[in-house]
Amino acid sequence: MLKIEHLKKTYGDFTLDCTMRVEPGCITGLVGENGAGKSTTFKAILGLISADGGTTALFGRTPDQFTKEDRQKMGVVLADSGFSGYLSVRDVLPVLKAMYPGFDRTRFENLCRRFDIPMEKKIKEFSTGMKAKLKVIAAVTHGAEILILDEPTSGLDVMARRDVLDILREYMEEDETRSILISSHISTDLENLCDDIYMIHDGKIILHEDTDVLMGQYGLIKVDEEQFAKLDRSYIIRVRRESYGYDCLTDQKQYYRENYPGVVVENGMLDEIIAMMIGGERL
């Protein structure tokens, strides 16, 4: 569905070099800190910025080859951009209807009602949560084949985040060939939603793994100096020095649980994996 090969973009000291794929029927997450290159990648996919090198292809076409029909098959949410604040949702309806032949007005209105989105109020008077939900509702109600969502849950409280994720799950349940590319710096959102996750740091993809593997096989081993000396390091990906000894990231936690019964092996939460991948050292 979406293929990115060594996409390059340079801004001063920052250089993006990103390779990733989104397969049909999959929800792919892109996780990384602020400034890691998530938004730059999204902008390049959508043709909002020109790439310095590499290629991005969505539906087999580069951004400058996109047709109107291609764009109608995308649902896009950008973190810091949406409909003009001077319009109300009521004003936006005819715009969406004119833009998308597949626009489902009834569903749009039902979702707005369900998530308490006011129809007559100007969008600039909306809360952050309302704005975010409106953007996602607009993206999922025209029969898009792929959603490209840059930080759709950014700045939202727990309830609003849950609402947004619910809308996305419903979107996927309607048609199993649909795909989502979603970025977030809130990793719990992605842990529970995505099929696979790319981790980006300083413009580079530092990890790509199925979420099941990340949750099921990755773990954090906590050891003191003595235990660390005896530890088999074949499956240790990163090590970080701590006050009590070492934290070790492994992608074979079962192996260590079975062979080192006295050692603490915690399940890998995405936040911890990210922290280790970025802050830890290779052996």
Add this chain to the structure above:
Amino acid sequence: MKGLLIKDFQLVKNQGKSLLVVALVIAVFLEISGMDSGFSIGYITLIVSIFASTTISYDEYENCFSFLLTLPASRKDYVNEKYIFSALMVLGAWIIGMAFGIIFGVVRGEEMLTLEWFAMCISYMSVAAVFVSVMLPLRLKFEGEKGRVVLPLVIAAAGILIYGGVKLADLAGIDLMKAAVDVLNRIGAAGIIGMLIAVPAVVAVISWLCSWRILRKKEF
């Protein structure tokens, strides 16, 4: 492109209503205070042409521009839409202004519907069209605050250029006013109307090419 046009007309509905009311009130005041009947036509047309170019600022508000370009509308669609929208706005305002001017003209018993009168009315639209043509690429090039600073600068620059030109001609011993009147007399009212249509048309085409070039290269 239809969607973009609808969006801009929705913005007009929301933001332009008060503007048009103010324009009409001032135009009435100008008419009552004894200004020429054509003045309200020019006034309303120009006010609306300023508004047409400022819809780009509404698109830029809170970064909306990048979102607009992810909708099924290409960058070229966006440029085309701005020109079509501005043309419709200027034409609409001109027709309203004309209707308004004609009513006052009839009430006052002024002589109207002559070729000269038409030339004067068309001249207002020409000025508005040139104004929009200059403003659209500038608004696209200079965003937000910068865009607001550009307008007075452009007016000041145009003033300096004209003043400088006249001064230079004076120094060179050429009476520009007389020369201009001579030329206008020679081409006649029909010629003047032709010129009033041709000049803005050429300016608009150049303006479109500039706008397209600016937006094509713009990074978001």
